[in-house]
Structures are given as structure tokens and as C-alpha cells.
Amino acid sequence: MIKTSRVRRHNLTALDAACVGLLLAYFLHFALLALGAGFREDEMMNLYRYWFAGASKSIEANLCFWSTFYRPAGTLYYLPLYHFFSLNPLPYRIVQVSILAATIPIFFYLARLLSGSRAVAFLITLAMCYHGQMASLVFVGSFIYDVLCGFFYFVALTYYVYTRETGLALRPAQLAIFLALYVCALNSKEMAVSLPLIVFIYEALKCPRLRDRSDFVRQNWRAAIPAFVAALVTCIYIYGKLSGPHSLANLEAYHPVYSWHRFTLTNAHFMNDLFYDSASRIGRWVLFGWPVVFFYAFRRRDRLLQLMAFWVVITPLPLAFIPSRGGPMLYIVLFGWATIFARLVSDLIALAGKVTALSGPRTATLSTFATGAVAVAFAVFTNWQNQRFDTTRALLNSEEKSLHVIQAFRSLALHPEPGSRILLRPEKRFYQNGYYPLFVASLVWNDHSLRIYVEGEQRLDEREIAEISYVISFTEFQAKLVRAPKPDHA
Numbered sequence: 001m002i003k004t005s006r007v008r009r010h011n012l013t014a015l016d017a018a019c020v021g022l023l024l025a026y027f028l029h030f031a032l033l034a035l036g037a038g039f040r041e042d043e044m045m046n047l048y049r050y051w052f053a054g055a056s057k058s059i060e061a062n063l064c065f066w067s068t069f070y071r072p073a074g075t076l077y078y079l080p081l082y083h084f085f086s087l088n089p090l091p092y093r094i095v096q097v098s099i100l101a102a103t104i105p106i107f108f109y110l111a112r113l114l115s116g117s118r119a120v121a122f123l124i125t126l127a128m129c130y131h132g133q134m135a136s137l138v139f140v141g142s143f144i145y146d147v148l149c150g151f152f153y154f155v156a157l158t159y160y161v162y163t164r165e166t167g168l169a170l171r172p173a174q175l176a177i178f179l180a181l182y183v184c185a186l187n188s189k190e191m192a193v194s195l196p197l198i199v200f201i202y203e204a205l206k207c208p209r210l211r212d213r214s215d216f217v218r219q220n221w222r223a224a225i226p227a228f229v230a231a232l233v234t235c236i237y238i239y240g241k242l243s244g245p246h247s248l249a250n251l252e253a254y255h256p257v258y259s260w261h262r263f264t265l266t267n268a269h270f271m272n273d274l275f276y277d278s279a280s281r282i283g284r285w286v287l288f289g290w291p292v293v294f295f296y297a298f299r300r301r302d303r304l305l306q307l308m309a310f311w312v313v314i315t316p317l318p319l320a321f322i323p324s325r326g327g328p329m330l331y332i333v334l335f336g337w338a339t340i341f342a343r344l345v346s347d348l349i350a351l352a353g354k355v356t357a358l359s360g361p362r363t364a365t366l367s368t369f370a371t372g373a374v375a376v377a378f379a380v381f382t383n384w385q386n387q388r389f390d391t392t393r394a395l396l397n398s399e400e401k402s403l404h405v406i407q408a409f410r411s412l413a414l415h416p417e418p419g420s421r422i423l424l425r426p427e428k429r430f431y432q433n434g435y436y437p438l439f440v441a442s443l444v445w446n447d448h449s450l451r452i453y454v455e456g457e458q459r460l461d462e463r464e465i466a467e468i469s470y471v472i473s474f475t476e477f478q479a480k481l482v483r484a485p486k487p488d489h490a
Contacts, residue, residue, distance in 0.1 A: 012109070019122050020105045026379060027104060027129040031097045033392055034139045038089045038399035039406075041436050043142040047082060048439035050075045052448075065183050065233075066240025068247050071145050073152075073187035078144075087406050087443055089399075092141055100138060103151050104129060110158040111339065113165055114304050119349075119371040120342045126375055127338035132386040133273045137328045139395040148188035150331040153195060156181035160199060160226065164206070169222040175229065182230055186237050190248075191318040191332060193238065196230035201310045203227060205303045256321040266320045273326040274337060276385050293340060305343055311336035345374050401430070401476055402440065408479040409444045412472070417485070418449040420469040425455045430476050437474065 049070060050058055058079060061069035077095065085091040107128045111121035136143045160178050163170055170178065185192035203223045241247060248254040290313060297305035315333045349370045353363045386392065416422060424437045431437070434457040441452050453460060453468075460468075471483040 020108050023104050023125050030130045031138045035093050037093050039402035044439040047078045050078050065187050066236050073148050099147050106154050106158050113161050120346050123342035124338045134328045135391040143328045145189040146328045146331050149185050149192050152181050152185035153192050170226050193234050194315045196227050200227035258321050263320050308336045308339045404476045405440050412479050421451045421467050422470040423453050423468045425473040427475050
């Protein structure tokens with residue numbers, strides 16, 4: 001088994017709480033600036049999508065997780081916030097940062113369960129708190145899908161590992177909770193599909209080594225049931241998502257190409273992102289290091305390292321065959337490399353203790369100070385890389401445009417009559433998605449009965465043109481009412 005004592009499994013100490021508090025403070029050092037962020041174009045599109053579908057269809061899509069409805073867990077985030085706060089970006093950013101902050105103690109507890117070491121858990125969680133190449137998780141609202149997926153993925157895995165460390169198989173109610181969390185992760189983003197395989201490998205590494213195969217199967221088949229049920233859920237999910245005209249796989253940006261070249265190319269790109277060096281060939285060298293990780297893990301007979309060796313190969317698979325992704329999409333992948341890094345640091349510190357012939361309290365003191373020194377060095381390095389790429393300012397600046405457009409439409413103080421037809425006429429194209437003005441205007445007026453058109457994007461016949469009630473010209477900073485219905489003096 002991946003050994004942890006019962007005390008460490010169930011009773012987190014005040015020192016553990018202090019570690020988590022320190023990690024939260026470290027995260028907030030980077031994240032609090034995100035409270036001043038606005039909306040990007042794609043976030044307006046995401047919010048419009050759920051607003052247009054409505055609450056009932058969105059809830060149904062969360063239950064029918066295999067449908068081609070776009071990432072239905074997003075409705076749990078967008079629709080309540082829009083209902084209570086409209087297009088004020090501050091509550092959206094507060095919730096996003098809060099979800100990321102809530103994931104930090106989950107990382108720590110999962111790492112404690114798997115490693116049995118507070119020092120290793122602290123280093124793992126430190127690496128997961130903030131990564132400069134994944135800053136969009138914090139500062140860009142449209143990456144809420146990655147944030148939600150990571151949250152539910154790690155909550156599901158932590159719940160599973162916590163339950164299994166008691167030595168008992170999951171009861172039906174516990175299995176239902178695990179599956180519900182897994183479905184929430186799937187509904188958040190497709191990259192969650194790796195969880196059943198990770199759970200299966202965890203069980204395979206946890207099982208005792210028995211020579212008699214039949215005896216092995218008889219004693220351990222119950223432990224594999226959750227993984228197989230979750231795999232069945234995954235098959236239903238994948239089949240549903242790949243079927244139908246609205247499947248993401250039909251889009252070029254998501255169309256997979258199953259080839260060794262694509263696999264190595266994308267994984268090398270992932271490694272470059274994780275090591276802050278997208279212009280180098282370091283990613284390809286790390287790929288050659290995969291066998292070394294497996295050799296070291298199995299040579300050392302460390303079940304944690306063995307699990308993470310599989311982790312860093314399996315968790316990128318949902319992204320490995322589609323056109324290049326990176327950054328925030330590596331949120332789950334990062335946990336594996338962070339764990340390998342933390343375990344190697346722990347092993348080096350232990351080796352230093354043996355070389356210097358320290359024992360007893362001196363070994364513990366060395367371990368504490370060495371871990372602290374590594375943690376400080378890592379935090380300084382992360383802060384330096386973040387400043388080097390000037391990520392924060394670039395992301396914040398990119399989100400001001402939508403706030404300007406929202407304010408421009410609001411400045412009209414216009415309340416169109418229900419059922420009105422409105423033509424939006426851009427004076428100059430300053431946006432990428434042609435329907436972006438439609439998204440913003442619909443969300444500003446919040447009336448499903450309005451028919452809004454964007455000049456140049458839709459073809460209108462003479463009848464539709466004649467029925468236009470309002471014509472509005474606009475720029476990023478200003479909107480003008482060109483035509484409006486004449487007031488009825490009767």
C-alpha cells in the first residue's frame with residue numbers, strides 16, 4: 001500500500017493548518033490582482049450561450065452529461081452570478097479566485113494521504129498554488145472550465161483515496177458520491193476523462209502481490225469496481241460527445257489526429273510550458289526522461305512515484321492529439337510533475353542526512369530547514385518568472401475592452417420594447433467574433449424576446465429590414481441611437 005498512518009489520514013494537526021494558511025497567503029499574493037479583471041470576448045460568448053439556453057435546459061444538460069451541450073457545469077457558475085450581479089465582473093472574479101483557493105487544502109490533504117509526509121505535501125501544494133504559464137486560471141474568466149474541472153477532479157480523487165485508505169471498499173453511497181463528483185468534472189471540461197484510469201492504477205499499485213492469479217482476483221476484484229463503473233461512465237460520455245452535429249470534435253480546433261508525431265509534439269510543448277521555456281527543446285529531452293522516472297520509481301519501490309510516473313503520461317492524453325494546447329489546460333498534469341519534484345527533493349534531503357551521518361532530532365531539523373529553503377527558492381523563482389513575462393498586466397489589459405462596450409450600451413439608457421428588432425452597426429470592427437456585439441447587447445438588456453442583428457453578419461430580407469425598430473451604431477467606447485420608434489402620442 002501507499003502507506004500513511006491512521007493518525008495522518010484522519011487527524012490534520014495545527015501545523016498542517018498553518019502550512020495551508022501559509023500556502024493560501026502565497027496564492028493570494030498573486031491572485032488578489034485578479035479582482036480588478038474584466039471580461040474577455042469569449043467569456044461574453046460563454047455567458048450568452050447559457051443565458052440563451054436558459055436554466056432548465058442547462059440543468060438538464062448537467063444531468064444528461066453525455067449530451068453535446070457545451071460544458072454544462074459552466075451554468076452553475078455563470079447563470080447564478082448573472083442573475084444576481086448582471087455584468088459586474090467583480091463577483092465573477094471573487095468566485096473564480098475562491099474556487100482556486102478552496103482547491104489548495106484539497107491538494108495538501110491529497111498529497112498527505114499519498115505521501116505520508118508534511119514536507120512533501122507542502123512542496124507539492126506550493127507548486128500547484130501558482131504557475132506563471134497558467135496565470136490565465138486566475139486572471140481570465142473564460143478558463144473557469146479548467147478551474148472547475150480541476151476542483152471536481154481533485155475533490156473526487158481525494159474523496160476516493162481518503163475512503164480507500166481505511167482499507168474498505170466503497171459502499172454504494174460512497175461510490176455514488178465519487179461518481180457524482182466525477183461527472184461534475186466531466187461537465188466542466190473534457191480533460192477529466194483520465195480519472196478512472198488513475199484510480200485503477202492507484203488500486204493496482206495498492207493491491208498486495210500474490211503469486212496465485214485466481215487468488216489475487218478473488219481478493220481484489222471489489223476494489224476495481226469503482227474504476228470500472230467510472231470507466232463505463234466515461235465511455236457513455238465520450239460516445240455522446242463525439243456523436244451529433246454539435247460535437248466539439250467536428251471543429252478544427254478540437255479535431256484529434258492520432259499519430260506518434262502529434263503525441264510527442266504536444267507533450268514536448270506541455271513540458272516547455274511547465275518549465276517556462278516555450279522556445280527551447282527542453283520538452284523533447286523531458287520526454288526521453290519518462291523511462292528514467294519509471295525506472296527510478298520502480299527501482300526505489302515507491303508507490304507514490306510509481307503512480308505519478310503513470311500520471312504524467314496518462315493525464316495529458318485528452319490534450320495530446322488535438323491542436324496545440326498548453327498553459328491552464330495543464331492544471332491536472334502539473335500535479336504529477338510537482339509530486340515527482342517534491343519526492344526527489346525529499347530523497348535528496350534524506351541522502352544528505354545519511355552522508356553527514358546525522359540522526360534523531362538533527363535529521364528532522366535538517367529536513368525542515370532544507371525543505372523551507374527549497375520552498376523559498378521555488379517561490380522566488382515563480383515570482384521572478386511571473387515578472388519576467390509580465391503576465392499579470394498583459395492579461396488584465398486584455399479584459400478592458402468588454403467593460404468599455406458594456407458601458408457604451410448602458411450609456412444609451414435604452415429599454416427596448418419586448419419583441420423589438422434591433423440592428424447593431426459597428427463603425428469599426430475591433431473584435432474577433434462577429435457576433436460579439438450580439439452577445440454583449442443581449443446580456444445588457446436581458447430580454448429573450450428581442451431580435452438583435454449585427455450588420456454584416458446576418459443577411460436580412462426587405463421584410464426584416466422594415467421591421468427593424470432600433471438602429472444603433474457603436475465603437476468600443478461609444479454607442480449612438482441612429483433610429484428609434486416614433487413615440488405614440490395617441
